[in-house]
Amino acid sequence: xxxxxxxxxxxxxxxxVVEDGVKILSSEISSQVELHARYGGIVPEVAxxxxxxxxxxxxxxxxxxxxIGWHGLxxxxxxxxxxxxxxxxxxxxxxxxxxxxxxxxxxxxxxxxAHIYANWLSSQKPAFxxxxxxxSGGHSDLVLMRDHGDYTILGRTRDDAAGEAFDKAARILxxxxxxxxxxxxxxxxxxxxxxLPRALLKGTCDFSFSGLKTALFxxxxxxxxxxxxDAAASFQQAIVDVLVPKxxxxxxxxxxxxxxxxxxxxxNRGLRQRLVKDSPIPVLIPEPILCTDNAAMVAACGFFHFQxxxxxxxxxxxxxxxxLS
Ligand code: KG4
Ligand code: ZN
Numbered sequence: 270x271x272x273x274x275x276x277x278x279x280x281x282x283x284x285x286v287v288e289d290g291v292k293i294l295s296s297e298i299s300s301q302v303e304l305h306a307r308y309g310g311i312v313p314e315v316a317x318x319x320x321x322x323x324x325x326x327x328x329x330x331x332x333x334x335x336x337i338g339w340h341g342l343x344x345x346x347x348x349x350x351x352x353x354x355x356x357x358x359x360x361x362x363x364x365x366x367x368x369x370x371x372x373x374x375x376x377x378x379x380x381x382x383a384h385i386y387a388n389w390l391s392s393q394k395p396a397f398x399x400x401x402x403x404x405s406g407g408h409s410d411l412v413l414m415r416d417h418g419d420y421t422i423l424g425r426t427r428d429d430a431a432g433e434a435f436d437k438a439a440r441i442l443x444x445x446x447x448x449x450x451x452x453x454x455x456x457x458x459x460x461x462x463x464x465l466p467r468a469l470l471k472g473t474c475d476f477s478f479s480g481l482k483t484a485l486f487x488x489x490x491x492x493x494x495x496x497x498x499d500a501a502a503s504f505q506q507a508i509v510d511v512l513v514p515k516x517x518x519x520x521x522x523x524x525x526x527x528x529x530x531x532x533x534x535x536x537n538r539g540l541r542q543r544l545v546k547d548s549p550i551p552v553l554i555p556e557p558i559l560c561t562d563n564a565a566m567v568a569a570c571g572f573f574h575f576q577x578x579x580x581x582x583x584x585x586x587x588x589x590x591x592x593l594s
Pocket of ligand 2: 406533561
């Protein structure tokens, strides 16, 4: 079964063709990073306008590279939330148009669910029950998954998401936007020598990163930081020191067979290395390009939706605050 995936929830316009939920035939991503960098963050109206310009070229390129022709497709999967309403509307409208003209079934995808399914694109396949740590710009969720489509949220962030914390810390340190990759690059040049707080929130699977961000801000404000690389390394380590032990503890408690990592922050080298090193339970992490937003993960997830007969009508709406349940 060959599925065309479409992703426009935030600032990446992406399309991909994936076979049987596991094999990428083609994948295109048009990033708006440079467009938003001058504003220091994503401007929603600018994002939706750019999606309008990019979506058709991105889909055409993906279809050409898949070499299967439109008749070779079996369905369309599109992200309908969570995300920016104007951006989601571009992808869902185009998906509905293609589904109508090409007479293909359509399925709507939760962006967080798609991040989890990026792991099915790895050479090794996930085994249930599993625990997934989703760490992105808007979420830090610990999700127990007993089967396809069966999600229990064990914990989430009470304030800033991990990616949001990385982005804010990079701004505080003058490292620019997007912050996560900038801190990751800077951290390898420094040592984690600066004392920063870790909110462990014992007895829960929840996270909190706003105190850490404020602590860094105070140090910078008081002129206590004179080495940006050390500050980046210390900040990254403080985040990893919370994410890794809490994930392993939850995995042990629920006797899972595997731990998955996903979302943009899963591209972080410090986090990847530490989780693999510390976990007694097998860990799966997608390659970095499949951690950040892409449409291959949407198409992979779409395959499992079609297997479960989850098909949407053309009245499918966008849900900017969509939850994983
Ligand atoms: O999943 P994603 O691409 O978009 C959302 O769904 O939010 O995640 C974006 C987030 C941003 O906050 C970005 O700074 C962070 O992921 N990120 C990273 C790295 N690459 C992206 N954070 C830390 N280290 C990285 N290498
Ligand atoms: Zn994402």
